[in-house]
Amino acid sequence: MGPRPETAGRPVRLRGRADVARLAGTLADLVVEALLREVWLTPKPGLVDRRNTGSHRDMDVATFERSAAALRPGFADFVMLGAECAAVPADAVLALARPAGLACERAMFRATGGVNTHKGSIFAFGLLLTAVGRLWVAGAPSAGPSIDADAVCDEVARIATGIVARELRRPGEPRTAGERLFQAHGLTGARGEAESGFATVRHGALPALQRALAAGHDADTALAAAFLHLLARNADTNLAARGGIAGLRFARAEAARVERAGGVEAPGFVARMEALDDAFIAKNLSPGGSADLLAVTWTLHRLPRLLRSGPASRSY
Numbered sequence: 001m002g003p004r005p006e007t008a009g010r011p012v013r014l015r016g017r018a019d020v021a022r023l024a025g026t027l028a029d030l031v032v033e034a035l036l037r038e039v040w041l042t043p044k045p046g047l048v049d050r051r052n053t054g055s056h057r058d059m060d061v062a063t064f065e066r067s068a069a070a071l072r073p074g075f076a077d078f079v080m081l082g083a084e085c086a087a088v089p090a091d092a093v094l095a096l097a098r099p100a101g102l103a104c105e106r107a108m109f110r111a112t113g114g115v116n117t118h119k120g121s122i123f124a125f126g127l128l129l130t131a132v133g134r135l136w137v138a139g140a141p142s143a144g145p146s147i148d149a150d151a152v153c154d155e156v157a158r159i160a161t162g163i164v165a166r167e168l169r170r171p172g173e174p175r176t177a178g179e180r181l182f183q184a185h186g187l188t189g190a191r192g193e194a195e196s197g198f199a200t201v202r203h204g205a206l207p208a209l210q211r212a213l214a215a216g217h218d219a220d221t222a223l224a225a226a227f228l229h230l231l232a233r234n235a236d237t238n239l240a241a242r243g244g245i246a247g248l249r250f251a252r253a254e255a256a257r258v259e260r261a262g263g264v265e266a267p268g269f270v271a272r273m274e275a276l277d278d279a280f281i282a283k284n285l286s287p288g289g290s291a292d293l294l295a296v297t298w299t300l301h302r303l304p305r306l307l308r309s310g311p312a313s314r315s316y
């Protein structure tokens with residue numbers, strides 16, 4: 001699966017709804033590509049990949065492939081929604097986007113038979129794609145070339161402003177893992193990451209990916225470097241939900257140990273990650289949130305060049 005011929009790599013300039021629709025298709029293809037690159041990257045401790053299904057018995061690579069394909073139309077809808085609400089104040093956008101997010105969740109559950117593969121990805125990419133749609137229209141006609149990762153992250157932060165206080169700091173029984181972990185440990189999870197403008201990606205995983213590419217590594221090795229960075233630093237509520245704070249600390253400490261041993265540059269990197277995979281599985285640990293942020297990392301890396309378009313956009 002990859003970008004559709006009619007949208008991939010062609011200049012997308014704003015001339016009206018038809019051009020926003022074409023932009024939406026191009027960006028939806030990019031996000032599906034990012035989700036597939038994530039699930040295919042191997043090995044990823046505790047996660048579904050081509051080595052095994054990690055700490056999961058209810059999903060495999062094919063489940064994620066079906067889920068990603070089912071989400072493509074919804075991803076395009078977020079871009080269109082962002083373009084249509086470009087003039088709406090940023091702090092009023094989330095309420096407008098949430099129904100589209102819930103529709104994506106329903107599409108995911110239909111495609112997976114009720115398994116939660118991409119709930120966090122829907123949230124992250126719903127914000128990211130809505131933000132790009134808004135920037136594309138607000139800055140038209142010169143917006144394309146100036147929409148870089150920082151501009152997108154800043155717009156995501158504006159849209160998500162106040163979400164932690166509004167949705168996590170409220171009294172009452174927690175309804176989800178994220179709400180329970182906030183009350184117990186102050187972890188803000190996907191909401192906190194969004195409100196920070198994907199800070200863990202913007203200031204950590206994305207530079208790690210781009211350093212690895214600049215050093216001559218291929219895309220998968222660069223993604224592995226970015227994933228290791230995330231695993232060592234991201235406050236992943238999936239890890240905490242499954243293994244408690246001790247589980248989150250264990251995962252981050254072990255990832256830091258692999259980094260100190262030289263990371264992707266060191267001989268034996270794959271063997272170290274396979275050993276970590278076995279250890280995570282033994283403890284039922286799964287860093288699903290870090291997997292989502294890895295797909296966000298790839299998307300933010302590819303987006304600026306894609307918006308400037310042209311054949312060069314196919315290079316990484």
Ligand SMILES: CC(C)(COP(=O)(O)OP(=O)(O)OC[C@H]1O[C@@H](n2cnc3c(N)ncnc32)[C@H](O[C@H]2O[C@H](COP(=O)(O)OP(=O)(O)OP(=O)(O)O)[C@@H](O)[C@H]2O)[C@@H]1O)[C@@H](O)C(=O)NCCC(=O)NCCS
Binds near residue numbers: 119176191234292
């Ligand atoms: C706002 C929501 C995210 C509310 O969901 P929740 O209250 O649960 O919030 P979190 O727990 O904080 O996170 C939910 C998912 O986000 C991913 N995640 C976790 N930590 C982080 C982080 N630090 N940064 C980024 N993302 C993070 C993670 O999703 C991934 O893992 C899931 C698969 O793992 P698994 O362990 O299997 O999960 P379960 O099935 O729940 O466990 P088992 O039953 O198998 O044991 C998968 O979702 C991955 O994507 C967290 O799970 C948001 O969901 C929401 O409100 N949505 C409504 C629609 C909406 O607003 N859409 C966007 C509009 S712009």
Ligand SMILES: Nc1ncnc2[nH]cnc12
Binds near residue numbers: 038047048056288289
């Ligand atoms: N590869 C993966 N395995 C398990 N959970 C995930 N959530 C997102 N990507 C995942």
